[in-house]
Amino acid sequence: MDILIYRMRLSRQEHAPWFHTGHRENQSSDLAYAGRSQYILMEDGKMKSMLVVAMSLMLLGMGASSVLADVSPDTDLEIYQGYFKKRFPEFNAENYSLGMYNFNEDKRSQWEAIMEFPPYETVVDDGEQLFNTPFKNGKTYADCLENGGIGIAHTYPRFDAKTGKVKTLSMEINECRESNGENALKLLKGDLPAILAYLAETSRGKPLEFTVPDDPRALAAYEDGKRIYFTRRGPRGFACYHCHWEAAGSRIRGNELSPAIGQAANFPAYRSKWGAMGPIQRRYKGCMKNVGARPLKEGSVGMNNLEYFHRRLSNGLPSNAPNNRF
Amino acid sequence: MKYVSKMFFACVAGTLLVGGSLISHDAIAAEKAKIPHEQGKELTITLCQACHQFEGTNQAGTVGPPIVAMKARFPDRQKLYDIIYDPHVATKSYSMMPPFGRNGLVDDNQIQLIIDFLYTL
Numbered sequence: 001m002d003i004l005i006y007r008m009r010l011s012r013q014e015h016a017p018w019f020h021t022g023h024r025e026n027q028s029s030d031l032a033y034a035g036r037s038q039y040i041l042m043e044d045g046k047m048k049s050m051l052v053v054a055m056s057l058m059l060l061g062m063g064a065s066s067v068l069a070d071v072s073p074d075t076d077l078e079i080y081q082g083y084f085k086k087r088f089p090e091f092n093a094e095n096y097s098l099g100m101y102n103f104n105e106d107k108r109s110q111w112e113a114i115m116e117f118p119p120y121e122t123v124v125d126d127g128e129q130l131f132n133t134p135f136k137n138g139k140t141y142a143d144c145l146e147n148g149g150i151g152i153a154h155t156y157p158r159f160d161a162k163t164g165k166v167k168t169l170s171m172e173i174n175e176c177r178e179s180n181g182e183n184a185l186k187l188l189k190g191d192l193p194a195i196l197a198y199l200a201e202t203s204r205g206k207p208l209e210f211t212v213p214d215d216p217r218a219l220a221a222y223e224d225g226k227r228i229y230f231t232r233r234g235p236r237g238f239a240c241y242h243c244h245w246e247a248a249g250s251r252i253r254g255n256e257l258s259p260a261i262g263q264a265a266n267f268p269a270y271r272s273k274w275g276a277m278g279p280i281q282r283r284y285k286g287c288m289k290n291v292g293a294r295p296l297k298e299g300s301v302g303m304n305n306l307e308y309f310h311r312r313l314s315n316g317l318p319s320n321a322p323n324n325r326f
Numbered sequence: 327m328k329y330v331s332k333m334f335f336a337c338v339a340g341t342l343l344v345g346g347s348l349i350s351h352d353a354i355a356a357e358k359a360k361i362p363h364e365q366g367k368e369l370t371i372t373l374c375q376a377c378h379q380f381e382g383t384n385q386a387g388t389v390g391p392p393i394v395a396m397k398a399r400f401p402d403r404q405k406l407y408d409i410i411y412d413p414h415v416a417t418k419s420y421s422m423m424p425p426f427g428r429n430g431l432v433d434d435n436q437i438q439l440i441i442d443f444l445y446t447l
Contacts, residue, residue, distance in 0.1 A: 235424070235429045235430070235431055236424035236429070236431070237414070237424050237425055237429065238422070238424070242422040243422075246420075246422060247389045247422060250387065250388045250389045251387045251388045251389070252376050252377065252387045252389060253375070253376050253385055253387050254385045
């Protein structure tokens with residue numbers, strides 16, 4: 001709901017042809033079209049019209065049924081990863097994990113120098129200490145989490161069948177705290193990212209792996225994340241897609257744009273810009289601010305759904321978190 | 327007191343005379359003509375160099391095509407205007423280029439200044 005309100009607030013477009021049926025991913029062999037979702041053509045403030053347009057398309061017999069029925073995360077993954085494989089045929093798993101450092105020799109060597117003594121190491125130690133410190137009632141995080149929290153970070157976010165919503169590892173940690181009479185931690189800064197970093201460290205090297213369960217609510221959450229990813233936002237009308245898909249490998253001023261696949265495998269990350277460890281939602285917020293859009297709130301349903309979709313793009317790639325980024 | 331005010335007026339008159347003789351009408355006209363060009367250049371650099379390379383940019387982006395030979399490539403001024411106003415309509419609906427005019431990032435006058443500058447590239 002917050003997404004809808006957000007979109008209505010940002011509604012600036014008045015007459016855009018935001019829904020376009022001419023080129024869908026499976027209708028063209030052109031690389032530029034491959035992997036593009038129908039959502040790319042939507043804009044902030046136009047979401048409410050989606051149903052109306054879809055219905056009119058149905059009436060017009062323009063294949064709207066396939067648009068609406070096209071909710072298959074597995075097919076998506078094949079198409080999306082296939083797009084990047086064709087786009088960067090020389091890339092292996094390590095390349096995807098390197099992200100923007102594939103495209104700039106200087107930055108890559110600086111990153112390699114930083115990684116000799118990575119600043120995240122002390123944060124991981126702090127996280128481990130925090131994780132193992134018992135609550136006032138004597139229980140620990142390990143009592144709440146599957147496998148005592150060890151080697152599970154790469155399987156999040158998960159769909160929670162009880163609530164019907166996506167649950168991130170941060171939420172799991174905060175729920176654990178609250179059920180043990182402790183206050184929830186801030187999601188983006190401080191102790192929580194440190195704990196995430198420690199848990200991610202125990203998952204390093206394991207392939208990101210989660211499947212979207214065959215539950216309409218899970219599929220809806222995935223689809224919502226996908227919609228957010230491909231939706232233009234802000235006055236400049238950029239979708240996540242534009243920079244990290246279509247323009248991946250190019251530069252915006254002096255900044256190389258990393259491909260969408262592999263980004264999630266590096267988070268949480270210690271960013272030099274932040275001077276701190278941060279979860280991926282902090283990065284999403286930064287991205288949205290950079291393009292002049294009003295960022296979604298961390299931990300909101302929309303943000304979690306975006307993470308659900310975005311992390312799944314990296315499915316199969318080895319987790320390389322925590323990591324260092326500029 | 328009278329002496330001071332007389333001196334003041336003398337100074338003002340002197341400055342006006344000297345100034346008037348130093349700056350010719352031609353120079354003023356040239357200066358005035360330069361302003362729109364400079365404005366156009368400034369706007370274009372601010373708005374376009376994140377993605378496009380052109381003469382005068384510093385560490386420009388590589389997302390969009392370089393801006394060169396604009397007069398030859400876009401002899402129709404209206405076409406260029408339409409692209410800057412709303413590339414999602416003028417070029418392709420999924421274009422990455424922001425709809426500068428439609429979203430009020432620049433007004434019509436500013437688009438004209440940008441086009442004037444683009445035609446010098």
